[in-house]
Amino acid sequence: MEKNLKRRETMHRLCAKGLEIFHEKGYYNTSLDDILKELELSKGAFYHHFKSKEDYFITIIQNLIVQKVYALLVEPLNTQENPLPIILDSLENALEPGKRNEMAYGFMLNDFLTEFNKRNLEISTYLKDIIKVWEVNLVSVLKRGKIDGHIARHIDCEGVATYIIASYLGMRSLLMDNTNRQLKYQYVQQLKHYFNSITERSVIA
Amino acid sequence: MEKNLKRRETMHRLCAKGLEIFHEKGYYNTSLDDILKELELSKGAFYHHFKSKEDYFITIIQNLIVQKVYALLVEPLNTQENPLPIILDSLENALEPGKRNEMAYGFMLNDFLTEFNKRNLEISTYLKDIIKVWEVNLVSVLKRGKIDGHIARHIDCEGVATYIIASYLGMRSLLMDNTNRQLKYQYVQQLKHYFNSITERSVIA
DNA sequence: TGTTAAACCGACTCAATGGTCGGTAACAAT
DNA sequence: ATTGTTACCGACCATTGAGTCGGTTTAACA
Secondary structure, eight states, X not given: OHHHHHHHHHHHHHHHHHHHHHHHHOSTTOXXXXXXXXXXOOHHHHHHHOSSHHHHHHHHIXXXXXXHHXXXXXXXXXXXXXXXXXXXXXXXXXXXXXXXXXXXXXXXXXXXXXXXXXXXXHHHHHHHXXXXXXXXXXXXXXXHHHHTTSBOTTOOHHHHHHHHHHHHHHHHHHHSSOOOHHHHHHHHHHHHHHHHHTBOOOSOO | OXXXXXXXXXXXXXXXXHHHHHHHHOSTTOOHHHHHHHHTOOHHHHHHHOSSHHXXXXXXXXXXXXXXXXXXXXXXXXXXXXXXXXXXXXXXXXXXXXXXXXXXXXXXXXHHHHHHTTTOHHHHHHHXXXXXXXXXXXXXXXXXXXXXXXXXXXXXXXXXXXXXXXXXXXXXXXXXXOOOHHHHHHHHHHHXXXXXXXXXXXXXX
């Protein structure tokens, strides 16, 4: 059964390196040879494991990107506390540059979303579904926050979720190259102001 | 001097159609032939007017994109009123789908910014400069708003500008394909909440 | 009208890239 | 050991797309 291990190992190396380079240079701007060269693998090896470049990227999405988004943005929402600080923390953490060897800035939804939009419907759909899951989870946690009296009653939770997602995606655009720590700080600051504005005012004025 | 007219006319047709298709399918994913076919022009015509595809796109940025951003996002800021409603209006307007033949959703800074990031430094720089000008103008109008007593004194204007830009760029990602009018409405709603939170509370109270 | 120079044509080159395929090496099962 | 299967190799193919270039048309002007 060592063959099976080898298979998984090679596929995993391909996916990990692929994500890294696709994120760095963009999907359409990266050739398979670019990736293969770095891994010292051949065309044959690649097509033995994946049926096309597209299939390959879908595997990457499902195995790596989804997990990353869940770990950074969805799972942290699973608590019973006031959701706003939790959300704030998760966003701040997701914008953190990766440690050492890790990929910079956690991940790259906005980049891929933009790149595939109108160019590859199938991949776009996969990516949008990820956002959708995040959104649904945000909305649900916000609604609970409303019930628990942390969020003002007149607030539109779907709107808040949309707004949070938009600002986050946009920040990722601005942080792009930029090692500007300032930007992230500014973002978190303003998000706090915003969250303040949708917080339930203590009934005992 | 009719030759000169012809020249300008052809170059303009090329730029306009180029922007349209680049925006639709992405720069790297659009071949010159795609554009030339639609205009019924030849390779020869193209290279008679532009020295490369890159040069061509830079011309498009300078002639069309810059103007669009100015018209939609910078010039409206030139008033003496309370800046927050003005900014709100300009953003709402900029997210408006174009009338009939016009390009959908005004323009496409975020898309190009993402596409060229780390792939073409020169073009990236041009695009970032556009954002920079917008930012500078936002900051200056916000600072005036503070002086005029519309914005709370403790607010960090640079932070506000960054946050506004981020949320706007992100919205453009979400609105992408989507004809979802709801999204835009939600965005404007939440932006109002946010603006409320940075508004100077009436001193009398 | 003849000359010149711009505008434009389109076949061609050349490199890049996704994908194919026949073959080889290593391991597993009998 | 033999046989079959899986992982992998790398030359090759087909297509695409940026850029070239010699030639043709058209407008300006002497």
